[in-house]
Amino acid sequence: MVKKAYPQDCIVGGPGQRPIILVTHDESTFSSNDGRRQAWIGPARHFLRPKGRGQGIMVSDFLLPWSRLSTESLSEEERTNSDTQLPLYATKYLEYGKTEGYWDGKDLVAHVLEVALPMLRKIYPGYQFLFLFDNSSNHGTYADNALRVQSMSLKSGGLSQKLLRRGYMNGDPAQVQEMTYQAIDSHTGTETTLAKGMKVVLQERGLWKDGLSMHCPKNLCCCAAEILSREEDFLAQKGMLQEEIERSGHLILFLPKFHCELNWIEYYWGEGKRYTRDNCRYTIDDLRSAIPQALATVKNSTIHGHYHRCMRRIQAYRAGLGYGSPEFGKWTENYKSHRRIYFKTGDM
Known part of the structure; x- marks a missing residue:
């Protein structure tokens, strides 16, 4: 039973299908020196603003078509009666820079799997969720073992090469090809797993030609990397975010590039930034308290x-x-x- 009221026209799904709820996501940055550009001042007075943007906080959040993603409709017992305690809001904050580093694709995947999905499953059991993301490079991050020529060398072996997952040959998933092999370490005498290079992989597929270099200058089909990257299993490789969401039984779409007007979360950020600018005192401490208040003011x-x-x-x-x-x-x-x-x- 769904505990949270929602507009029925925002739910998609036909007879016999699980109803689908849209969930959009985005990140935005708030800077401590991002205040009002205009101010009332007296005669012969000057309005001095701090130089630079100052320290900042990156915010990652999820919106439903009718509200923020929140467990406020659940009781305290329902929120804590699980393997992990569910937060009130799905919002994630990160003070970027030297202190906490920077937000990357793996952080986003963890945010989806460890925060957003557990909340959604608890609030809307039995529903399927369609996640919307923009085309940020972070959102296209690949798993470490993904089939990508960028993770390979021409020759086999070498500790710097990543160990890739199995591929398949001749466009037939039944013809499995291992991307690693077993070798005996000459120093320790123990068996170790090493990565196959592009040359061996192409030889096993019958695509190797003598004289092939690793890369060609104009992305022509005349180098090992370009030939291998056009193989069906490499072309079908999905990003880590898409893989994990689909593995969990849910759906994902990426919004077109340069079309932020199609994502309603952009207006949510605008409302929040308007509040922070009106209440800006140019310190990171004030920014820490202002952002949650700003987002809470959006109706x-x-x-x-x-x-x-x-x-x-x-x-x-x-x-x-x-x-x-x-x-x-x-x-x-x-x-x-x-x-x-x-x-x-x-x-x-």
Whole structure:
């Protein structure tokens, strides 16, 4: 039984299918010196602002179409009666720089698997979740054993090469090819696992040609790396984030590049940053307390409204309308309710 109320028009799924809930994600940075650009000052007075952006905090968060991802609808017992205690919000904070380092793809995967998914499963049991991510390079991070030529050398062996997972030959998953081999360490006399190089892998596939170099200058199909990268098993290699979400039984989509207007979480960040700028005192301590307060001020009705605005933009793109055109503006902005467009399609 779902304990949290939600708008039914935000749930996808046909008869006999598990209903699907959209879950969007994004990261944003808040800087301690990111304050207002204008101020009222007296005559012959100067408004001095700190130079530079100052220290900052990276925030990673998840939104549903109607609210933040939160366990506030659960009782304290339900929140703690599990293997790990569920947080109130899925929000993750990181003070980037020398102290805590920087957020990377593995951090995001851990955020999804260890925080977001346990919360979603607890609040909405029996549902399937469709995660939306932008096309950040962090979101395309690969597992250490992924089938990627970037992790290989031309020759076999060597401790610097990563041990890759099994591949397959001739486009047939049944023809398994091992990417490692066993060898005896000359120093210790023990058996160790080493990585096959591109040359051996291509020889086993019948694709090696004498004189092939590891790389060619113009991405032509005349080097070992380019030939191997075009093999079906290498082309089918997915990023770590996509692999882990699909392995857990859920869905994932990546938003088009340079189309932040399709993600309603961007407006959520805008609301939060407006609050922090209004309450900015140019110190990292104030920023630490201001960010949670800022995000808490964003109303669920505001999030829900931005979600529907993004859905109307997607519909406008599907109708072939160009962004910025008068027709696009009418489609996406002029409406009487979240479910009804202001005009008919034939009026355009």
